[in-house]
Amino acid sequence: MSHKKPLNIETLAFDKGDGLLPAIIQHAITLEVLMLGYMNKEALTQTLSTKRVTFYSRSRQALWIKGETSQNYLNLQDIVQDCDNDSLLIYALPEGPTCHTGETSCFNGNDMPSPAHLLNLRQIVMDRKNHPQENSYTTTLLQGKLSRIAQKVGEEGVEVALAAVCENQQSLAEESVDLLYHLFVLLEAREVTLDDLSQVIKARRR
Secondary structure, eight states, X not given: OTTSOOOOGGGOOGGGGTTOEEEEEEETTTOOEEEEEEEOHHHHHHHHHHSBOEXXXXXXXXEEETTTTTOOOEEEEEEEEOTTSSOEEEEEEESSOSSTTSOSOTTBTBOOOXXXXXXXXXXXXXXXXXXOOTTOHHHHHHHSOHHXXXXXXXXXXXXXXXXXXXXXXXXXXXXXXHHHHHHHHHHXXXXXXXXXXXXXXXXXXX
């Protein structure tokens, strides 16, 4: 995520909020907003050092590592600061639910934005690779031959083309999801990330 404004602790305006900055936590893959917390300079420094998101508790007047009790840690991926240097956007990969209620996000009340569902599909594929499950089609594909995954992508591509010409919009949407799923599996098998794809898109826009 190097294309974003890099973090520079020395320029952060902690003084604006009595030593604290609001920190928005966003899922590093699905981009779903998970929670809002506050950090002082010590919490930020500890987060950067341990790679586990640490906040400053205003009620307890002390540092607290998210997940220190529940084991539902937030693993740091990246931190960026806003244009006024008085708030932080933190990209993290959660271990389990983020909210104390057991929900994925503290903002669960509304459905995820449409693009997040596609990215969530990507996350599921990654989880199956890192945590194989019995009777999982995704796990079976990832543990099989690469040529088989590539074949499935080809087959699904043909079905998308046929649906576009011969079927209705719903059929085209369903076939397109099948294609995206198998493409995500292929990318995961070859260890090609979404950041890799983004860099290609950026290069072609110049």
